Amino acid sequence: MRGWVLFKRGLTLVIILLCIEVAVTPLISDGAVEMKEMFPFHLEETSLGCITFRTIVVPDDYPSIQEAINHALFGDTIKVRPGVYYENIIVDRMVDIIGSGSSVTVIDGGGSGDVVKIIADGVKISDLAIRNSGKTGVFIGNPNYDSVTQGDAGIHVLSHYNTIERNEISGCAVGIILDSSSGNQIHDNIIMDSVYTGVWFFRSHANEVSGNELSDNEDGFYLNFSCLGNMIVGNTVFGNEMDGLYVSETSRSNSFIGNGVMDNGVFGVEVLGASDNNNFHHNDLVNNIQNAFDNSVNTWDDNVSEGNYWSDYTGVDADGDGIGDTPYDIPGGESKGCFYGSQDRYPLMTPATEINPPKIHIIKPENNTLYIRNKKIMHLPTTVIIGKIDVYVNATDNETGVNQVEFYIDKNLKATDAVKPYTWIWDEKILGRHTIKVVAYDNAGNHAEDEATVWKFF
Numbered sequence: 001m002r003g004w005v006l007f008k009r010g011l012t013l014v015i016i017l018l019c020i021e022v023a024v025t026p027l028i029s030d031g032a033v034e035m036k037e038m039f040p041f042h043l044e045e046t047s048l049g050c051i052t053f054r055t056i057v058v059p060d061d062y063p064s065i066q067e068a069i070n071h072a073l074f075g076d077t078i079k080v081r082p083g084v085y086y087e088n089i090i091v092d093r094m095v096d097i098i099g100s101g102s103s104v105t106v107i108d109g110g111g112s113g114d115v116v117k118i119i120a121d122g123v124k125i126s127d128l129a130i131r132n133s134g135k136t137g138v139f140i141g142n143p144n145y146d147s148v149t150q151g152d153a154g155i156h157v158l159s160h161y162n163t164i165e166r167n168e169i170s171g172c173a174v175g176i177i178l179d180s181s182s183g184n185q186i187h188d189n190i191i192m193d194s195v196y197t198g199v200w201f202f203r204s205h206a207n208e209v210s211g212n213e214l215s216d217n218e219d220g221f222y223l224n225f226s227c228l229g230n231m232i233v234g235n236t237v238f239g240n241e242m243d244g245l246y247v248s249e250t251s252r253s254n255s256f257i258g259n260g261v262m263d264n265g266v267f268g269v270e271v272l273g274a275s276d277n278n279n280f281h282h283n284d285l286v287n288n289i290q291n292a293f294d295n296s297v298n299t300w301d302d303n304v305s306e307g308n309y310w311s312d313y314t315g316v317d318a319d320g321d322g323i324g325d326t327p328y329d330i331p332g333g334e335s336k337g338c339f340y341g342s343q344d345r346y347p348l349m350t351p352a353t354e355i356n357p358p359k360i361h362i363i364k365p366e367n368n369t370l371y372i373r374n375k376k377i378m379h380l381p382t383t384v385i386i387g388k389i390d391v392y393v394n395a396t397d398n399e400t401g402v403n404q405v406e407f408y409i410d411k412n413l414k415a416t417d418a419v420k421p422y423t424w425i426w427d428e429k430i431l432g433r434h435t436i437k438v439v440a441y442d443n444a445g446n447h448a449e450d451e452a453t454v455w456k457f458f
Contacts, residue, residue, distance in 0.1 A: 055079060065089050065097065065107065075379030080105050080128070091118045091125075094368070094379045099128035102168040102190075109133045114156040115172065122368040122379055124163040130154040133172035135195050153177040153200075154191075157184060161368060164189060175217065178204035187211050187361070197222040198240070201230060201251070210234045211359060220244045220264070223275075227251040234359060238262040244288065248272040255279045258352065262286040271296050271332070280344075282352040286311040295332040300344040307344035309351045317349045324349060357448040358397035360405070360440040365389060365454060383454040388427035393438045393450075395422050400443035408437040429458050 054076045062068040066089045068078045077096040082104035089107065091097065099105030106129040109115035113134045116125060134152035154169035156177045165187040169175040175191035175198045178184060182204055188211040191198040198214035201207070201223040210233045214220040220237035223230065226249065237244040237259060244261040245268070247254065252275060261268040261283060268288035271278065274296055281302040285291040291310055294300075301307035306323065315324040324347040333342065365385060370377040373387040395402045405422040407415045415424040426436075434456050439449040 057081065058085075059083070069093070069095065069097075084108055086110055088113050089116050091116065091120055091123050093120050094122040095120075096124040096126075097128070098124070098126050099167075101127050102129045102166065105129065106131065109152075109154075109172075111135070112152075114153050116155045118155065118157045118159055118162055121159045121161050122381070123159070124165075125155060125167065126163070126165045127167065129168045129170070131169070131171045133174075135173050151177060151196075151200075154194075157181045160184065163187075163367070168192075169194075174198075174200050175214070176200070178202065178207060180204060182206050184208070189213075192216045194218065198237075201227040203227065205229050207231070208233075212236075214244075215239045216241075218242055219246050220261075222246045223251040223254065224249040224273075225251070228253050230254045232256045232259065234258045236260045236262075238264065240264045242266045243268070243270045245269045247275045247278060249275070251275045252277045256281075256283060258282045258357065260284045260286070261288065261291075264288045266290065267293050269293070271298060281307055282348075283308045284351045285309065286351075290331070292330045293332045294330050294342040298342055300328075300330060300342055301346045305346055306352075307346040307348060309348040310344070313347050313349075315347065322349050323347065357446040358395055358402050358440040358442045360393060360395040360438060360448045360450050362391070362436065362438060362450050362452050363394050364392040365436075365452060367452065383452065385426075385454055385456045387458055388425060391424045391426050391436060391438070393422040393440070395438075395440040397440070397442040397446075403441045403443050406439045406441075408435075408439070410434055411437070426456075428456075430456055431458070432456065 054073060056068045056072060056076055056078045058065050058068050058078060058080045062071060064087055065080060065085055066087055069089060069091060072078060072093060072095045074094055077098065080099045082100045084106040086108050088109050107115055109132045111132050111134060115130050115133045133154055136152045152173040154172040154175050155164060156179060158179045158181060160181055161183040163185045164176065168190045170193045173195045175194045176186065178201045180203045184207045186209045190213045192215045194217040197219045198217040199209065199221050203225045205228045208231045212235045214235065214237045216239055218241045220240045221232060243266055244264040245256060250273060266289055268285040268291040271294040276297040278298040280298065280300045285308060291312060310328050313324055313328050315326040317323065318325055328344040328347040330342040365371055365383055367383060368379050368381060369383055370380045371385045371389050374389050391407060393405055395405050404416055404418040406413055407424040417424060434454055436452045436454060437449060439447055441447045
């Protein structure tokens, strides 16, 4: 039902845009109105005469990021030039905020409150250095609280379907708080020197977190109070004061795959509080004071033939298949009547990073965006495509290289591309809701995939 409501809203916006085109295009063609007079911002124009989106530049158009947000419209892009911006911003509308790189564009919270607070859905925050939040600790003692009322963060997310990528977050109480927040994508950030936690999940579900580096925090990842179905893949978590990964308070059905968890001060992974049905495989657990502790019921291998790499595994591989001949026992089962509660049945003899899958991400179409004839028009509550579109994919593998990328529509293979940039032109004249799936294969035979659900017309 919610998806249908979002679709109707999106279709209404499409109709409005087409009406604007009919009304405005004759005026422009007759010379009655100059585009720059109608819209005094940095605009792009499609062949239809529609406005794709406004680009507001800080400090050219407004001196502060918050002022730019306050004047932005639904779907605008705010580009932030190099500099240090001393402010605490609240993002209350769907916009993209893009810095000029985390080495040159800095938001400094001045030691007070959240540096960035996101309360609108569909926001993008990228290419920024975010530092110096307040140092108030997080409140985790009462599960009856609906949200995090205490605790300062570099980025505090209280909404859904946001993208946070390529930022450097440092010197905050918590790097990122996902506060009853779901469907977010958090990729390729560096999070360090947090007083408490690098990334804290509080009642947050179905988030994708990959390629991040978490170090010198109290804990790396912290999941509690029924976090469900999160994907934590391919992150590097090292040198934290306590745990690399902490999972508690009935946080279930999360996947931890291909992470490097090293040199943490207490546990590499600690699982507590009936946090069952989580899956851990192809992780490297190396030189943590104790590599793992699990007092719940979880799976520590891929349920086929491979588990994790453990630096303290003492078994042998007599048949040379790369898998230890005896399981790796994980302490924590005392509450279930035995010392060892969980096992990695297929411990790896060499680090799992040698067999990590490739990384793949759909670059175009973007989530929650309207495209007309391959042109990005504006953000919507869902993705709508009118006419043909170029599907672009970013696929990488730093070990053996990418062999090929496959493009699927509704589980039907449409194309294969083996050469960068990985792309395919989707020009089918079809109507309705469809799923784009892309699958990348590396030269070791591993694969990874990404999906996007869109509405396609013509």
